[in-house]
């Protein structure tokens with residue numbers, strides 16, 4: 001298909017006094033992973049629910065796979081898969097029965113539903129547990145079953161709301177691999193996450209939202225550039241050397257040097273050879289180094305720069321509230 | 322397949338799901354089996370001696386009434402199940418699928434018919450054991466059982482609405498009791514309406530459960546039916562229409578959590 005797979009214009013949604021989305025424009029190109037990144041309460045789930053026809057927007061419009069989410073909701077449901085924020089699986093059915101049911105409800109037919117269910121159980125490492133009741137499953141197994149359920153009908157567009165929340169590192173990696181494999185086959189994925197490293201690892205493009213507003217959009221590298229690119233960070237053994245170190249390092253980077261209390265930061269253009277050069281210059285002046293490293297800004301830095309607060313700090317506050 | 326064909330096959334898929342759950346949750350099964358037996362025994366042996374039912378043995382008076390009560394409550398699994406589906410996010414999943422809008426509800430209410438059949442059978446057997454006797458012919462008895470199942474189906478739709486409207490599975494249970502219990506007790510199910518204070522008699526005579534109980538008595542015991550049988554059928558269809566519409570309306574707006 002040509003053109004974007006997901007396209008929203010000035011999307012708004014209110015719940016009573018809460019303005020969950022305040023005019024959001026998104027654009028997701030076919031065959032890519034798009035990450036919607038934001039802290040608790042940012043509006044991620046609300047956006048996913050509108051795009052999967054569960055909620056009607058109050059204003060603005062959204063098209064998915066070329067279909068309007070309100071006008072063409074029925075036809076759209078045939079082309080999307082959803083794995084919501086909490087694993088939506090029936091505890092009193094087996095894993096196999098859950099998937100078969102979803103297959104039948106996509107109208108795949110009995111035989112096809114069964115074959116597909118067995119296949120997915122194998123693919124998500126649930127073959128042995130497939131005939132056990134889901135209420136005996138661990139949280140990670142439920143999550144994987146939930147994702148498998150979203151894939152039963154091989155939908156071209158997949159919505160994953162915080163797919164790896166609550167998973168251990170191994171399961172998280174496995175899920176990342178599964179998502180990447182789907183995209184390699186041509187699926188378009190929109191996923192939400194609170195984890196900066198997850199968006200960084202998976203998504204080709206990222207939209208950062210906070211309090212219902214889009215505050216940044218771009219590739220992970222573009223977002224990092226907004227914060228100023230790579231930096232050389234040096235910790236000195238003695239804070240008395242601060243001024244001398246700044247002089248020595250001014251020529252290493254692009255001239256922007258800052259530092260106090262024995263920690264000096266230099267904005268650099270080129271990573272290669274920087275550390276060696278810096279060590280040589282400091283050595284020449286007899287300045288002792290405690291620690292030296294080139295640091296790439298993380299998405300947390302992006303968040304801090306854009307919003308004035310850390311993403312995960314706010315997330316914790318929101319949970320406490 | 323046509324839209325109606327899909328609606329039917331979706332209903333079958335989801336009714337199967339509801340029924341599979343019952344043997345897997347033995348505590349639910351108790352509700353369908355032990356509870357009705359307990360009710361019959363309690364009423365016959367505890368209250369039976371104290372309640373005067375001129376013209377009837379109390380067992381004969383009671384069984385049609387208690388059958389209607391158990392049909393009125395038979396749909397509680399639907400309320401519970403829908404409230405749980407909402408909480409667990411399953412309704413979100415179903416609403417994102419290209420399936421019939423009503424099937425999640427018709428699947429549940431259809432499954433209730435099966436459990437209601439089990440309840441009617443158990444209660445009739447226990448009734449016969451404690452002295453209840455049919456006083457009509459086979460066609461009337463069969464019509465009476467069919468009427469009971471129709472009434473049970475109608476009440477399932479009330480529960481469907483309550484399950485979707487309630488904020489939690491526990492709340493849906495409470496709503497069920499608050500709505501259904503007064504209807505069944507302030508009716509002709511357990512005591513003759515004439516023994517109630519006059520304001521309560523007025524209520525008991527206009528509300529549907531009295532009509533339903535009187536219709537069942539007419540079909541099982543041969544009491545004068547008047548318009549009760551048709552009245553009960555009309556009530557059942559009215560309840561299905563109103564609560565069916567309300568439930569689907571609510572379902573379309575339902576979101577998880």
Ligand SMILES: Nc1ncnc2c1ncn2[C@@H]1O[C@H](COP(=O)(O)OP(=O)(O)OP(=O)(O)O)[C@@H](O)[C@H]1O
Pocket residue numbers: 015016018019020038039040041042043044045046047085194
């Ligand atoms: N059904 C609802 N009724 C009232 N307010 C709601 C409802 N759903 C969400 N909200 C509010 O809308 C805002 C956005 O919620 P949303 O669930 O979209 O956030 P989110 O980014 O998914 O957060 P999280 O990371 O916690 O899942 C929040 O302030 C939330 O409290």
Ligand SMILES: [Mg+2]
Pocket residue numbers: 044045046085161
């Ligand atoms: Mg969310």
